[in-house]
Amino acid sequence: MIAALDHVQLAAPPGSEPALRTYYTSVLGMREIPKPPALAARGGCWFQAGPVQLHLGIEQDFVPAKKAHPGIRVTSIEAYAARLASHGAQVVWDDNLPGHRRFSAQDPVGNRLEFLERLEAVTAA
Template sequence: MSLIIGLDHVNLLIDAGDDALSRARAFYEGLLGLQPLERPANTDSGRPGAWYQCGVQQLHLATEKDASVVNKASRRHPAFRVADLEALRRKLEFAGIEIIAGNRFPGQERFFVRDPWGNRLEFVERFSS
């Protein structure tokens, strides 16, 4: 039996600054539709951030000086499972978000985007065989 039973949350870094959290709300809540969560005041980093519910998992955002510089050079990413990939693609394209194609794999369709801080995000729709 595995001691690991699932993934609880993913933490992404966004740039520090006065408008970082309002921009995060616009992207993650407004555009992607994630449900905001109350974030404890005593996080380990002590920096501002935001938490979101994402299915049974959570997405955490934390601010850090010049995070976008590191993010834009990285291929690390969370992958979000979606119910209608094409509807999400249209919504993101309408908002001016660049869609980045991913390799095709059996039983799924997917693409990537970069958030306003350069975090690479994958969106996946899986199909029954």
């Protein structure tokens, strides 16, 4: 039986690790976590914030997905969007999910990331 989502794997092009490390740690506020040695030899990097893990794996013929994305729950979504925008990220708001505030942004290699907060969480704050 499924108990929880362990992680989401995104792809990235060879040599993009420095840009990914800067973005996922400095901009998104995640921390890098070590990859097991056998997997570290393949390149890429892993990040975590609370129980959320994003793994970035190297793909030789990388093309960012146009629609596929992780949906990441955040708190204080307006402040979080401002944080990303202050680092040069393009924040695209989308009001089409009832009961939520949400926006998307792209990481340095073009992966789409969606950030959302339930409206009752916003109004209760």
